[in-house]
Amino acid sequence: MNILVVDDSATMRRILVNSIYRVGFTECVEAGDGKEGLEKFDASIQFVIADWNMPKMSGLDLARAIRQLPEGNQVPILRVTVRSMKEDIVAAIRAVVNDYIVKPFTLRVLKEKIDAVMSRQGAAALS
Amino acid sequence: MRAKDFSELLYDSEATLRLVDNAILDMGAIDADRQSSAEQAMRVADSRASSGHGGLGRADSVRGYSEILGVLASLRQSRSVLENSTVGKIQQTHEKLREVSDATETVDTDILNGLERATSMVDILDGYAAEHSEPDDRAAIIRGTLRDELVALVGHLQFQNITSQQLKYASSVLTDIEARLAQIATVFDPSDCGLAPLAQPAATAPIGPVTFDLNASTQNRAERQAKVDEVMMGKKASA
Numbered sequence: 001m002n003i004l005v006v007d008d009s010a011t012m013r014r015i016l017v018n019s020i021y022r023v024g025f026t027e028c029v030e031a032g033d034g035k036e037g038l039e040k041f042d043a044s045i046q047f048v049i050a051d052w053n054m055p056k057m058s059g060l061d062l063a064r065a066i067r068q069l070p071e072g073n074q075v076p077i078l079r080v081t082v083r084s085m086k087e088d089i090v091a092a093i094r095a096v097v098n099d100y101i102v103k104p105f106t107l108r109v110l111k112e113k114i115d116a117v118m119s120r121q122g123a124a125a126l127s
Numbered sequence: 128m129r130a131k132d133f134s135e136l137l138y139d140s141e142a143t144l145r146l147v148d149n150a151i152l153d154m155g156a157i158d159a160d161r162q163s164s165a166e167q168a169m170r171v172a173d174s175r176a177s178s179g180h181g182g183l184g185r186a187d188s189v190r191g192y193s194e195i196l197g198v199l200a201s202l203r204q205s206r207s208v209l210e211n212s213t214v215g216k217i218q219q220t221h222e223k224l225r226e227v228s229d230a231t232e233t234v235d236t237d238i239l240n241g242l243e244r245a246t247s248m249v250d251i252l253d254g255y256a257a258e259h260s261e262p263d264d265r266a267a268i269i270r271g272t273l274r275d276e277l278v279a280l281v282g283h284l285q286f287q288n289i290t291s292q293q294l295k296y297a298s299s300v301l302t303d304i305e306a307r308l309a310q311i312a313t314v315f316d317p318s319d320c321g322l323a324p325l326a327q328p329a330a331t332a333p334i335g336p337v338t339f340d341l342n343a344s345t346q347n348r349a350e351r352q353a354k355v356d357e358v359m360m361g362k363k364a365s366a
Contacts (some may be wrong), residue, residue: 085342
């Protein structure tokens with residue numbers, strides 16, 4: 001599965017990519033902000049993991065932009081952010097983000113969330 | 128400047144501004160909606176004094192101007208204190224915070240490089256064991272445990288991203304305070320008094336969208352994730 005990882009912190013991107021490989025995925029595309037993420041998003045991307053606070057384009061705007069694309073309508077989007085206020089979560093849901101991970105995350109939580117989102121997507125596709 | 132000194136300075140500044148307000152009210156020269164502007168007050172008072180009208184007795188005028196001059200002297204002194212200590216120290220602190228953030232990022236990257244190399248070595252050991260068909264389960268368990276430890280250490284390096292956001296937030300607060308202090312110190316143009324202008328806030332990189340969050344924290348990870356999950360579940364169920 002090809003996963004798009006978007007975070008303005010190079011360290012955080014490396015940690016995310018390391019973790020993604022560790023939980024069994026083999027392909028990652030990296031982007032340093034929402035704008036670059038949108039440029040790199042195409043039909044080959046099957047999952048998006050994005051930070052919230054980023055220069056040029058926020059993670060929330062990125063999610064909204066992806067949802068406008070024909071190939072981005074159904075792609076799972078996982079938000080990974082330090083923001084955990086209720087209004088942030090509500091805004092993420094409105095932007096049709098599939099799930100939400102609070103930084104700092106553990107490998108176990110990342111795997112659980114990816115699995116859960118994929119499972120829900122699979123169930124929705126079958127129904 | 129110590130916190131106590133800073134509090135005293137703020138208190139004194141407030142007190143002097145109140146004195147200005149009172150002096151201007153006593154002179155009866157300003158209407159109510161203009162009282163907040165000391166500069167406007169000064170201009171109106173000057174204009175009225177030079178045109179010779181305004182309804183004040185000479186004794187009142189002298190007393191009013193005398194009080195204002197006293198206030199100005201106090202403000203000049205405050206400006207000098209701000210210039211010599213607070214603004215300079217805020218700029219130094221700003222630089223220190225940036226230095227700490229950069230240093231932790233560099234070290235974080237170095238540690239990450241080392242951990243990735245170490246993890247690769249464990250992978251090589253796994254490959255070596257497979258090639259030689261080593262039937263030693265204990266060694267395989269140790270390699271697995273070692274890999275898990277290394278991966279967990281990589282995860283712990285998220286602290287840098289979070290502390291960096293906390294430092295950026297602290298830095299933004301300092302920048303705001305610096306700008307406000309500069310505004311306070313230039314309420315009365317120092318060049319009018321023959322004083323050097325206040326040092327401008329240090330030039331900083333253009334600020335784009337805020338890329339840090341006030342709530343960034345390394346604390347209570349599990350509790351915050353549980354709260355998020357609860358809200359997500361509730362909202363999705365009601366959607």
